[in-house]
Amino acid sequence: MTQKNKKLIAGNWKMNGLQASLKEIELIAAKVGHYADKGTFLICPPATLLPGAKALAGDDLNIGAQDCHSEKNGAYTGDISAEMIAEIGGSFVIVGHSERREGHHESNEAVKAKAEAALGQGLKPIVCCGETLQQREKGEAIGFVTQQIADSTPDSLSKDGEIAIAYEPIWAIGTGKTASVDDVAEMHVALRKTLVDKYGERGNTVEILYGGSVKPENANALLHTQDVDGALVGGASLKADSFLGIVAAL
Numbered sequence: 001m002t003q004k005n006k007k008l009i010a011g012n013w014k015m016n017g018l019q020a021s022l023k024e025i026e027l028i029a030a031k032v033g034h035y036a037d038k039g040t041f042l043i044c045p046p047a048t049l050l051p052g053a054k055a056l057a058g059d060d061l062n063i064g065a066q067d068c069h070s071e072k073n074g075a076y077t078g079d080i081s082a083e084m085i086a087e088i089g090g091s092f093v094i095v096g097h098s099e100r101r102e103g104h105h106e107s108n109e110a111v112k113a114k115a116e117a118a119l120g121q122g123l124k125p126i127v128c129c130g131e132t133l134q135q136r137e138k139g140e141a142i143g144f145v146t147q148q149i150a151d152s153t154p155d156s157l158s159k160d161g162e163i164a165i166a167y168e169p170i171w172a173i174g175t176g177k178t179a180s181v182d183d184v185a186e187m188h189v190a191l192r193k194t195l196v197d198k199y200g201e202r203g204n205t206v207e208i209l210y211g212g213s214v215k216p217e218n219a220n221a222l223l224h225t226q227d228v229d230g231a232l233v234g235g236a237s238l239k240a241d242s243f244l245g246i247v248a249a250l
């Protein structure tokens, strides 16, 4: 689990990775310990690789899942529960990624229920948000994203840093385009206010990650932007070299 004085660098492998990819986990796990005073590190591989990844992750690398169901168990073909993730030693779960909101029609209400299910099993949810290009061009980004987070996060937190959130502008995901440092700062400051309005002082302990085409070349600027407490990395997390290049920018 993280402390707010450290940044959280998280990798989301999405639907990528076969057993052979576990060697990347091993390489990452062997190196991230050198940065333990500056960061907390996490890889979220596909569900098939969770136990294998956990077996190789050691003490310095956290393993998490990319989604969980809101129910504890039951007739939900194809889904995995928060308890299943916790059982294999996972400690985080991404919820409400835009690819699930779009591809699986997940509402803010559904994402909030997933985040609450994660907390119920002692997992730390990373609740994602982000606007489309059209919303940004219309000047609606801040209003839409802050409302998304207000509606997708648990009603209350029982301890500091119990959740993290990730701002991932949809138009920056997998496109090579990143939001400008000024746009990221503006959004993260607005999200911080949303969290403090909702949770009081405890809202300051929630990490706000940036995601969307983060790579070693742009990580330094993004990670040192106001209210950016870490990164949620897609493509560049699939290889140890590029993930560690981002870690080295801390």
Ligand SMILES: O=C(CO)COP(=O)(O)O
Binding pocket: 012, 097, 168, 172, 173, 174, 175, 176, 211, 212, 213, 214, 232, 233, 234, 235, 236
């Ligand atoms: O969606 C993302 C992480 O969750 C970002 O993906 P990319 O880093 O590939 O743009």
